[in-house]
Amino acid sequence: MKGGNKNSGRRAVIDMRPDKQEIIKDIVLGRRTLTEIAKRIGVDLTTIQRYRDNKITEEMRRAIMAEQRIRQVEAETEIVNEDRMDVANTYEALARRVEKLITKAEQNEDDAFALAAMEGLRKVLRDIATMQGKLATALTVNVTLAEAKEWVTLRRILQEVCDEVPAAREPLLRRMRHHVLSVTKEDGGVGI
Structure with missing residues (x-):
């Protein structure tokens, strides 16, 4: 028997698991401690340490770290884009409310209030147009x-x-x- 030789032909426990990629990401990204990983998959801590030291290459580490950075940027970009859409939706809801007020004032023959509401609606529509122009381009991030x-x-x-x-x-x-x-x-x- 060859002992602890990396080329002994014996497959690592982690390599045989269907969740191998997630375990590797947990190790590289530190999402869980090595002890937690060992307990979760039912192996000794030294098994996880050996796998980290002998099986996870620098290339694998860099790829996982780059993928993680890109995911974080994409998630933050999505939040910014959602916030922008919330602002646009708020302005549109406000315009609908002012339109209802105008209709109600006209039905009650309150011309002074209808005129004031129309001026308010004009301002809201101008703000919507301005905001829509600013929101026309969704924020994108390119990593080169x-x-x-x-x-x-x-x-x-x-x-x-x-x-x-x-x-x-x-x-x-x-x-x-x-x-x-x-x-x-x-x-x-x-x-x-």
Whole structure:
């Protein structure tokens, strides 16, 4: 028996679970403590620690963290858009109420009140038009990896390594294309 070797062929308990992705997210995002995770799935704390240290790659961690950030931005954007719609709905309800007052004043032949209500309605409609113009564009947020500080730094490092070791350029570019990463031409040569 090979013991604690990572390549022993024995699958980790977490890898066999249908909720594997959620457990990994719990570990990476710290949504639950490792002890809570261990109790929930019925394993020892050291099992969770080994899985965290040996199975969760840095790439997996970064992907989960990026996904979490995007979800948070989308949720906050949705709240802002809902608040904007609440304001618009409030103005529209106010306009309907003023219209009812005008109709009632006209039925009671109260011309002075009807005229005052119409002036109020004109102001409400102007405010609605202004608000609708402001709300016409829903707030959207775009996250671009190409502009991220870390990606710019990584690109620069990869470029420096390829300049230092020219034989590395072709295999690196081939792998980047295979994984559909951006490859551009810069300064007349092939850039990363």
